[in-house]
Amino acid sequence: xxxxxxxxxxxxxxxxxxxxxxxxxxxxxxxxxxxxxxxxxxxxxxxxxxxxxxxxxxxxxxxxxxxxxxxxxxxxxxxxxxxxxxxxxxxxxxxxxxxxxxxxxxxxxxxxxxxxxxxxxxxxxxxxxxxxxxxxxxx
Numbered sequence: 001x002x003x004x005x006x007x008x009x010x011x012x013x014x015x016x017x018x019x020x021x022x023x024x025x026x027x028x029x030x031x032x033x034x035x036x037x038x039x040x041x042x043x044x045x046x047x048x049x050x051x052x053x054x055x056x057x058x059x060x061x062x063x064x065x066x067x068x069x070x071x072x073x074x075x076x077x078x079x080x081x082x083x084x085x086x087x088x089x090x091x092x093x094x095x096x097x098x099x100x101x102x103x104x105x106x107x108x109x110x111x112x113x114x115x116x117x118x119x120x121x122x123x124x125x126x127x128x129x130x131x132x133x134x135x136x137x138x139x
Contacts, residue, residue, distance in 0.1 A: 005040035012027065031112055034115075037052075038050055046099065048098055048100060050094045050115065056126065064085065074121050074125075081094060
């Protein structure tokens with residue numbers, strides 16, 4: 001029986017990407033200049049978790065407060081995307097249940113795009129103090 005990790009490796013290769021397994025058995029790949037990790041949780045075959053790890057370091061209490069405000073706004077505004085602070089690093093993730101073999105090909109670009117937009121909005125908010133875009137469209 002094919003493992004979830006092997007399914008992800010084959011799927012990403014067919015999608016034109018170059019994935020690899022990390023030490024935990026999860027699948028790491030780059031898309032559009034960003035690093036992603038597909039968590040290969042074998043015990044829940046329908047659960048999909050895509051992570052953009054540690055893209056921002058929180059260096060102070062003031063920065064933590066600003067980051068939490070940005071995280072809250074972005075997480076409420078954008079579908080699928082969740083942002084969080086884990087060990088003083090901001091991460092983005094998408095979590096959902098789906099029939100991976102049937103649905104992943106149709107949803108993959110939309111999911112990765114949603115994470116990209118969320119991360120971009122976080123950077124804009126933190127670096128430039130800009131408000132989150134009002135017209136987020138369908139992401």
